[in-house]
Amino acid sequence: MKRGLFLISLLLLAASCQKDSYNRFCTKYKVYFSCETDISPYNQVLTPGRFLSVKKNNGLLILTDCDGETRKEPMSDNNNRMFMLGLGGLIIGTPVFDNDIRAYDLACPECDESKTTLKVSFKGSATCSKCGGQWDLNTDGTCINTDGKERRPLYRYPTSYINGVFKVSN
Numbered sequence: 533m534k535r536g537l538f539l540i541s542l543l544l545l546a547a548s549c550q551k552d553s554y555n556r557f558c559t560k561y562k563v564y565f566s567c568e569t570d571i572s573p574y575n576q577v578l579t580p581g582r583f584l585s586v587k588k589n590n591g592l593l594i595l596t597d598c599d600g601e602t603r604k605e606p607m608s609d610n611n612n613r614m615f616m617l618g619l620g621g622l623i624i625g626t627p628v629f630d631n632d633i634r635a636y637d638l639a640c641p642e643c644d645e646s647k648t649t650l651k652v653s654f655k656g657s658a659t660c661s662k663c664g665g666q667w668d669l670n671t672d673g674t675c676i677n678t679d680g681k682e683r684r685p686l687y688r689y690p691t692s693y694i695n696g697v698f699k700v701s702n
């Protein structure tokens with residue numbers, strides 16, 4: 533009898549591990565970023581369905597909105613030191629059906645390398661030109677085109693939004 537219970541609890545444990553095989557938030561890559569959302573182009577992240585990509589390069593922040601418009605902004609020394617943008621950069625924005633601002637990694641989660649970044653479209657999807665994967669930014673970064681094979685969701689990071697300041701950190 534005891535042995536039976538033990539086996540059942542082992543089975544339950546195995547089932548719950550399977551369910552958690554993709555953690556809600558990524559801890560594999562370090563992230564720290566903050567911005568004030570009353571300043572352009574960061575104000576776009578409050579508009580449902582508009583996603584902004586953020587990259588860091590030689591003391592500059594490279595910001596690309598979902599219309600493909602890119603802007604380069606110098607960072608303060610402090611921000612240059614503090615900001616860590618995950619594997620390939622960040623995608624930040626508010627989903628159409630949810631008021632929580634989201635942050636995903638700009639790197640393709642399947643290719644899993646910093647140089648392979650996703651292209652964000654105005655339709656709220658992100659595409660990898662290397663592996664052909666496509667992810668939905670409005671539904672927690674789930675993969676849209678599975679092509680019969682399972683692709684993991686986008687790397688997602690915890691966010692906070694207090695007094696007009698949006699923060700991503702893990």
Ligand SMILES: [Zn+2]
Nearest residue numbers: 640643660663
């Ligand atoms: Zn890929």
